[in-house]
Amino acid sequence: MQTDQILLSDLSDEGILRLTLNDVKRRNALSEAMLGALGKAFSDAGRDPSVRVIILAANGPAFCAGHDLKEMTAGRSRPDGGKAYFASVMALCSSVMQGIVTCPKPVIAEVTGIATAAGCQLVASCDLAIAAESSQFSTPGVHIGLFCSTPMVALSRNVSNKHAMEMLLTGDMTPAARAAEIGLVNRVEAESAIQAATTEMARKIASKSSMTLATGKRAFYAQREMPLAEAYDYASQVMVDNMLADDAQEGISAFIEKRAPQWQDA
Known part of the structure; x- marks a missing residue:
């Protein structure tokens, strides 16, 4: 520096x-x-x-x-x-x-x-x-x-x-x-x-999944400019894609199993 x-x-x-x-x-x-x-x-x-x-x-x-x-x-x-x-x-x-x-x-x-x-x-x-x-x-x-x-x-x-x-x-x-x-x-x-x-x-x-953070940040700014119904349609698709991601599967499993998640940032 x-x-x-x-x-x-x-x-x-x-x-x-x-x-x-x-x-x-x-x-x-x-x-x-x-x-x-x-x-x-x-x-x-x-x-x-x-x-x-x-x-x-x-x-x-x-x-x-x-x-x-x-x-x-x-x-x-x-x-x-x-x-x-x-x-x-x-x-x-x-x-x-x-x-x-x-x-x-x-x-x-x-x-x-x-x-x-x-x-x-x-x-x-x-x-x-x-x-x-x-x-x-x-x-x-x-x-x-x-x-x-x-x-x-x-x-x-x-x-x-x-x-x-x-x-x-x-x-x-x-x-x-x-x-x-x-x-x-x-x-x-x-x-x-x-x-x-x-x-x-x-x-x-x-400490969070960088994939999840990037997904959420992008979606936040995108939906803010949309009409309500369009925003919900868009956010719903983002949630579907997010649910299919490796880190979402890992995070949910870790929550159920009461352990710390091991992020792959994917």
Whole structure:
């Protein structure tokens, strides 16, 4: 693990991959380089059988300050005023966020410090999130004439319409406790205890069949976008296929026989 990298990576013997945003001077902004590193890390982790769970953490006082506005402003100097560049960056960012959702491994955000704009989007895109008591969240684009439209996509899929609109229209900071109340994060921990709490959750998840976790994560996000009847049809077929899997047979047998299951991840 090289500390001069903007994204650190460490894999435990239990299959817990810890990715740490490490561009502290830029408040872990989602620069092109950071987005590229994140996209590759999640893509690689999704294909790596030794990775069972991913924790996304950050060094420094900010979890993630969103897009690198200095980098974005420099893009305006291009002949088209930056239009093509802006479109490219937004496409890259959207790809990374979707990559977290489609990654077959569960992703837990461990949030310390502020998570603003696309940084808030990053948290909302993760499957689970644990926040330090001092952490805060916001979609502050309205303060600078730039509505947080892409962060809105992830935010509105985590919290109710009115809570999402309050954050988007006011740009106010949302304290960690309030973020837990509205469903943006799972729970809040003391900063001194957050790493232990996140690791405990990751270990619990890592002990399950990775086939089962991947099946469930994929089905969860797919059915959420379907009408009710279609969702039940789809989920029923997923259950049938899951029942035929080796790990389902092993898990049910282990439950009946009152023993620990031996997963084959298949």
